[in-house]
Amino acid sequence: MTETLAAIISSSGPRYRTATEYVEATLKRAILDGTLAPGTPLRQEDLAATFKVSRMPIREALRQLEAQALVDFEPHRGAVVVQITLQDAMDNYAIRGALEPQALRLSMPHLTDEDFSIADEILSEIDQESDPGRMGELNRRFHMTLYAQAGLPRLIALTEQHLATADRYLRFHLAAVGDMGQDEHRALLAACRGHDEAKALAVLATHHGRAAAALQAFFRGRSDTSL
């Protein structure tokens, strides 16, 4: 874990205002993209050394991640990256199955031609991409583009957060199915272009249903339901 994490750290992107912010964002990315596997214990001392800060910003960052259900905290026993369970995955699909249609409904009437062409472009990129991590990001960006005009920042942020945690499952889905439903993506985009709300919502529901079913199948092929 340490090498890869150190690599992420040095690959400087945006500048952060505080160490806590920086640690939180980096750890979050590492958990979501699988660099930090489920169940990994997060030793404060080790992380402090890796990030070259004291334990305090680490602790604050871990608390924030706890509130986002990305790490589990057990008093005096430390934090671990939360496991991926079939239960949690289904839970996530149920939440997104509620939030995304709402976001889409509110956003659809205000989508612009520019939004549509951005979405088009993302779909092309997905076709050419093979790296699962990057595909997850593109998938998320495609969906969020369609929800972006909902006009309600909290709803949008919440939806994005749950789409992001789905990245953790998406890699298994990809392993099982091989594609991520580009046909449905295109059908969804077409329905949005045509301002056909009913059609768009139906396609979105199908999209979610297929993904959930694929993930269930993946877990059924395994002995345990956690990982």
Next chain:
Amino acid sequence: MTETLAAIISSSGPRYRTATEYVEATLKRAILDGTLAPGTPLRQEDLAATFKVSRMPIREALRQLEAQALVDFEPHRGAVVVQITLQDAMDNYAIRGALEPQALRLSMPHLTDEDFSIADEILSEIDQESDPGRMGELNRRFHMTLYAQAGLPRLIALTEQHLATADRYLRFHLAAVGDMGQDEHRALLAACRGHDEAKALAVLATHHGRAAAALQAFFRGRSDTSL
């Protein structure tokens, strides 16, 4: 603020495992029930003195509250209780308008007679209650009773969290309307008893719509949209 907060602290309820847990739960309750008004600056030193702990557990608790969008953090300027804006309230209604029907749909088929009688009892309590803070809690418990059998812990927790933040608006709603829709509560419960999913979802949508409209009216009667 200090007196009331101190009262909350001394009114010992459950025992907490760590000071951080305790501070977080107490601050959260104080923010949600209005003891800590929107915009209140949260000085770490003051809170530490009030809670009789050092600043560190305070900081960790504040970070968790930040992740729950209950306090705003500005680097080197401290934390303040987030403002209540019409925008945020509408955002909250949109989120609950997505989550609660989903929770109800999944829970309804598994509701037991005991659940129904618990819900009955809560409705009676609401009738006899006049304190706004306590009414908010009872309202939340009524709704959550109907969602409790959804079987998906994250969905339930997320729904409860957003119902809880609604307590912050509920007092204005109560001030404007005077009652909290007990007729609709009873209609909703009856529909659940009769396993009439369509009816229950329709009543729930009406319930939300009325509440949102009342809150908009309340804000329209004011010069600004924040508070």
Next chain:
DNA sequence: AATTGTTAGATTGGATCCAATCGACAGGCA
């Protein structure tokens, strides 16, 4: 008089230190 530069106090961010708790292992005892 208004604006800008400066400085002191308050407050937070981060580091270091100490105390409390947990886990593992070794040894005593039935």
Next chain:
DNA sequence: TGCCTGTCGATTGGATCCAATCTAACAATT
């Protein structure tokens, strides 16, 4: 042998300390 218990190292929870930054008041200059 199996179980209980006590001790020790590792690790976290919490306290204290120092550095960085912000705010506000005041002085100086135009």
